[in-house]
Amino acid sequence: MNIIECVPNFSEGRNQGIIEDIASALAAVSGVRLLDHSMDPDHHRSVFTFIGPPERIVDGALAACSRAAELIDMRMHRGAVHPRIGAVDVVPFIPLGDAEMKDAVDAAHRFGSLFGTRNGIPVYFYGSAALSPQRRELPDIRRGGYEGLEERLKDPKWKPDAGPAFFNVHSGATAVGARIPLVAFNVVLSCGELKPAEDIARSIRQSSGGLRHIKALGVPLKSRNLVQVSMNLTDYRETSMRRVFDEIKAKAERLGVEILESELIGLVPRAALAGRPPEYYRLKDFSEKRILENCL
Incomplete structure (x- = not known):
């Protein structure tokens, strides 16, 4: 169809x-x-x-x-x-x-x-x-x-x-x-200072020499006094959520901050999860309804 x-x-x-x-x-x-x-x-x-x-x-x-x-x-x-x-x-x-x-x-x-x-x-x-x-x-x-x-x-x-x-x-x-399906994936850090999120975003996005098919920004979440690495994975087949999450986790630890949680905006192809459960990514508000294939 x-x-x-x-x-x-x-x-x-x-x-x-x-x-x-x-x-x-x-x-x-x-x-x-x-x-x-x-x-x-x-x-x-x-x-x-x-x-x-x-x-x-x-x-x-x-x-x-x-x-x-x-x-x-x-x-x-x-x-x-x-x-x-x-x-x-x-x-x-x-x-x-x-x-x-x-x-x-x-x-x-x-x-x-x-x-x-x-x-x-x-x-x-x-x-x-x-x-x-x-x-x-x-x-x-x-x-x-x-x-x-x-x-x-x-x-x-x-x-x-x-x-x-x-x-x-x-x-x-x-x-x-x-376009092909992309993954809108945001990772929330355990701090209110924007610089760590900006540094991490700069290090992972393709335009700054980071991971292929990754667009990333560090943004403030003023309503929560936290910061976020906001991303689009434009080809999850080449750079998976797991690769991105692991990179952010390692860089955050070096900067002395932690990942509090992450979120998906919209739906995600099952393959984008790279075989890992939602808990691996600390995904909030996740259910099987967020898997694209389950909605077709």
């Missing part, structure tokens, strides 16, 4: 009513199924995970993301520790089952064109859906954030791939992509 997964990230992690409204808009679309959604007040961000056949997944994404664009005003978005360029920050499409990457790319392109035009929002295609090499990596598109977007849109090199080429002050811009 051809199945496409969609995992939009919204720049709202504190207003439960807005998130419930977005979920209701998605629920009204037949043929798609919401598997998981979460909100984080420190990241000021919410992540939805839903699936459907290629012919329905775009309808679900349009309903949820258009509602989010209506409700989330980026002029009021303060205190976020996660990089973002818009209210609907990123919308990846992932092929599952018998679907191929081409199916996900087609869905991304259809959604991006419709979403950008209907909502007056600049859209950039990334990952396997990228139309130019300089836009393949998501951090390159996000560079400068929402605050730098108005100036960036004046540069002809950063004309959007879809939607209008002007700054939408209310909604910002949206990155739309196609």
Whole structure:
């Protein structure tokens, strides 16, 4: 069966009513199924995970993301520790089952064109859906954030791939992509000082010479007076959760701090756990429902 997964990230992690409204808009679309959604007040961000056949997944994404664009005003978005360029920050499409990457790319392109035009929002295609090499990596598109977007849109090199080429002050811009499943994995340290988390993140992320396919940031969790190593494992087949966790644990011990717990955002392929139980990773709020294969 051809199945496409969609995992939009919204720049709202504190207003439960807005998130419930977005979920209701998605629920009204037949043929798609919401598997998981979460909100984080420190990241000021919410992540939805839903699936459907290629012919329905775009309808679900349009309903949820258009509602989010209506409700989330980026002029009021303060205190976020996660990089973002818009209210609907990123919308990846992932092929599952018998679907191929081409199916996900087609869905991304259809959604991006419709979403950008209907909502007056600049859209950039990334990952396997990228139309130019300089836009393949998501951090390159996000560079400068929402605050730098108005100036960036004046540069002809950063004309959007879809939607209008002007700054939408209310909604910002949206990155739309196609990719394989990634693992959003956060590790909480036993300290309130940010430097250990930043040092660990710098040492493990690929862009700083660390582990392949790892993107990492050290971020404060002000609501808990703790810090976190926030990561995306963009290819868990090459660099597993176990490898990353073991590296963080060893580096944390050398810095005199401990790992308190870890968390997954969204769902995770079973193979990403690398044969280790959730207790190995000190995962909180974990159940078999978080395993992607169990939801298909």
